[in-house]
Amino acid sequence: MTTRIVLLGATGSVGSAVVDVILRHPDRFHVEAIVSAGSDVCALASVARRTGARFVAVANPQKAETLARALADAGADAASGAGEAAIDEAVDRDADLVVAAIAGTAGLRVTHRAIRPGRRIALANKETLVSAGDAFMRDARAAGVGILPLDSEHNALWQAMGDACSEDIEELVLTASGGPFRKWAAEAIAAATPEEALRHPNYSMGAKISIDSASMMNKGLELIEAHHLFGVDGARLRVLVHPQQAVHGLVGFRDGSVVAGLAAPDMRIPAAHCLGLPGRLNTTLPRLDLAAFGRLDFEPPDLARFPALGLAFEALAEGGGMPTVLNAANEVAVGAFLSRRIGFGRIAALVRDACEAFAGRVSHAPDSVPEALALDEEARAWTHAQVTRGMAVA
Secondary structure, three states, X not given: OOEEEEEEOOOOHXXXXXXXXXXXXXXXXXXXXXEEOOOOHHHHHHXXXXXXXXXXXXOOHHHHHHHHHHHHHHXXXXXXXXXXXXXXXXXXXXXXXXXXXXXXXXXXXXXXXXXXXXXXXXXXXXXXXXXXHHHHHXXXXXXXXXXXXXXXXXXXXXXXXXXXXXXXXXXEEEEEOOHXXXXXXXXXXXXXXXXXXXXXXXXXXXXXXXXHHHHOHHHHHHHHHHHHHHOXXXXXXXXXXXXXXXXXXXXXXXXXXXXXXXXXXXXXXXXXXXXXXXXXXOOOOOOOOHHHHOOOOOEOOOOOOOHHHHHHHHHHHHOOOHHHHHHHHHHHHHXXXXXXXXXXXXXXXXXXXXXXXXXOOXXXXXXXXXXXXXXXXXXXXXXXXXXXXXXXXX
C-alpha cells in the first residue's frame, strides 16, 4: 500500500529527516506536494527532484519564476506556485498523510487547513497547539483526523503510553538536553552571542528552534503541546534535563510503573514511526547503544538560569490565551536577538513583560484559528514596540 504525502516544511531539519525516510522506502510513499516557508528555492527543487513531488510551493510570492527555473535546472518534473494560494493548493491535494513541519506560527493556518476527513497529520509544528490548541484539536476530532506526534519527545511519550487512558497517567516527563548553556552561569548566559546560542550539543536545527533550546523555551512550548496532545493537565507535566538525549520521555502511571521512550537522538526515528503507521518500517537508522553511553544523567531544570521554562509553566497554568501571547512574544524576542537588537537575557524578560501586559485580557482560549492569529498579531505588535522603545532608550 502506498501512502500519499504532503510535506509542509520540506527544507527544514524535520522536513529533511522525513525526506530521508521517504527516500529509503520509495515503494511505500508517493509525495504529492512539498512546501517551503523559506526562500531557498534551489534546496526545494532538489527535494522535488529526489522525491518525485508532483507539486511544489514556496511561501514568498516573489519567488514563482525563480522556483520554476530552479525546478527545471534540477530536472524536477513538477508543477509549482508561490504565495498563499499556492500553499493552499498544495495542502488541498489528495493525501493520506500531511507532515506539518513548518516552524513557528507561520505553520498554524496551513496546518489547520490540512484537517480533512480521511487524513492523518504528523505534527512537528509546536506553535499550532501552543497558539490554538483548543480550537485545533476540537476541529481535528470533529473531522476524525488522527494527530501523530512527530517531535521526538512527544513521539516517545505516545509510544510509551500505549493504550493507557489519561486517568491512568500520574505524570508525563519530557527530557531536555539543557542546550549549549547547561553548565553556564546566569551572567554568562545573559551575555551570550547568537553564535554561542546556536550551538546545540546534539541536533542540527533551524535558528529559531536552536535559540529556543538554548533558553529552554522550546521545552516550555513542548509542555503546552503535550497538554493538548494527551489531555494531561499541567500539574502532571514535568521536565528533566538529560544531556545524553537517549531517553526522550517518561510516562509515570498511577500504579507506580514508569515506562520510558528511548532512541538514538536522530529525528529520522520518530519520522519513521509516524510514516510507518499502522505498522513499522524496517530501517537501518542508528540504534541505541546504552553500553556506549556508559551512564545516563538526569537533573531538574534550573528555572533561575532558564526563566523561559518557568514562564511556559505559568502560561499553561493560567490558560486561556496566555500561551498564544507567550509564543508570539517569544518569536519576536528571538528574532530581535538573532538580529542583535537585544541581548540573550532580554528574551525571557520581554516574554514576561508581554504576559503581564495581557494578563486579565485573555482569560478565554481562542475559539478559532483566525482568533488565535489575531491575538498573536496583537501580542507581536506589543512586543515589537517594546524592542523598538528599548533601542531608542539605549
